[in-house]
Amino acid sequence: MDKVTAYREKPLQRTDSYQAFAKNDQVAVLVGNNGVVLTSHDAKTWSRTILAGMPSLIDIASCPDQRLIALSFDNQVWVSNINGDDWISIEVPTQEQLMTIDCAPNGNWWVAGGFSTFLHSANDGQNWQTTSLDEDAIITNLVFISEQDAVATAEFGMILVTENGGISWDLIGFLPDEFFPHSTHFATTAEGWVGGLNGFVYHTKDGGRNWLRQSADSSVPIYQFVQVDDALYALGDNATVMKLAGSNWQTVQPPTAPVYLRAALHFNGKLLVAGGRGMLLALDPNVVIVSAGKAEQSDEI
Template sequence: MTLVYGFMCFSAIASIAMHFRERAAQALERFRSSNSLRKLLLSSLTAPLIVGCGFGGGGFDGVDAQRAKPFQRYDLVQAIASNGVTVVAASQAGSVIVSDDQGRAWRRHAIGGGMVDLATCPDGRFVGIDFQGRGWVGDSKGQQWDSIALSEPVPAISAACDTRGRWWVTGAHAQVAMSPDFGATWTLIDLSRDADDAQLTSIQMVDESHGFIVGEFGFVFGTTDGGENWTHIGTIDGDFYPYAVAFVSREEGFASGLAGQVVRTTDGGVSWAPVPNVTGVSFYRLVRAGNEVFGVGGGGVVARLSESGVTPVAYPDAMPVPLTSVASLGPDRQALVVGGPGGFSRVVSTEEAGS
């Protein structure tokens, strides 16, 4: 029964993956038809929503054991963040799953919201967003969470926290919101003059002064004054539709997009060059880990991104599920935590052989 159930799950995953590949190809053909493409983006950013695909055994004997597990079969792990001590994984089912030992053991907390992105702040607190117009603030242990209404952008797509503890949110209609006080007050920044009503899909604050935003139609915005002003600094060519961005410095960064596209900049986002992607998969999330960038995406692939190309990272008990979340465990550990559908989570070593 377990083998049959597993085969059915993986067949469903494969079918959905093929469906998204076909939709990506169609989207590239009609790239400027923004309404259809935005639907694809919102599907893909939370994608794929595979619920109830478990990997345990069948029968009633396993029901109680399954319920006692912190990760459930119906969980899609949409976002993960680590403050160096505590790791928080967010499920679409309205819960967070928390570890205080680098991902070896986990505990589950119901909070009533399915966050789609998470970030950590300098004081260790967590900030997140969901698709229901809410922001979330969690304490440094990931135990206490408060929700905050977001007026804009709705839907929110990406969240970040800068070195000054300011909370940044990007999303629909080329809108950016910033809160200096964990959601008590907000400043709205409108980038529609340069980006029309584009979806802004990813934001990263690299240091106290520099930050980057990427969005629909390959728009790239940058700031050199800590977010006081944002400038349209470039456009990623090649019908690029971005999922994520990750910079290792104010000059060098990577972006991932539809149909397995990966690009790199060495001039602070002004120009971008394609990076060979031998895996062929799309990377839904990118993360900076020290001076390196890693991506997670389709087929359970974890990969190291570099100037020379995309290099898969092997890890134990891998499964061909679409990985939808990743976090670095911190500068002192060469390891990532990754997550996906069916409550899938793994700790992945990034240490290179012979190092």
């Protein structure tokens, strides 16, 4: 029993399923199932917190005031202090299932999900404004690129944009073959990438109006993108990490375990990637070389 007790006191546990990363100027925060919140100031040592009620945390974002906001599957927004270790919950007044959260550059909180629904709050969740395109589609990703510009992707390959800070949203086009966008990354309002369960990665240079599929040396499902300086990485199933080279995706960490990677963050000089079964790796983004079926310069936390 002493060994069981000691294991339960560890910050990372094999029963964890990590979902999303965020950071501010002080701390990196990783969230997952059963109310798990991990925080680190150095990408080496981690502290573990379990939120009240053990909610399933599915997304997290950092705000301009350095607070962090996380979304749980029961449509609660969880708000932390700047150290990520003191959390309160706020219920979002909607019957639609929420799937994604972001904090706009002006500090407004945004969530989105079922029935092409967006909600935002300008006063820390006290009041919410609702917008819907009245389309029976689930919004899976939402990201603000500037105070006025944001891009969202949804079921059936829908691409939604706003150019007025979310006052209105426009459907500007669709991904090829009604591709379901599981992950989205827009570097600018014009250039972006989407990935999905079939392992395809599509790229646009005109704000989502036209898309081209990029080649990849792996067919694993893609769950997340992360920018590291001028390099773009993609995370996938079986603990796979790929890097964009020109217009091709090259594997830098090949399949090593039957575990998904869904959360990613560039923090303290490391590329942090995390996913199922409590997997959290710290990769050196400058030395990710495939060697004998294993990525060098990687450390399991």
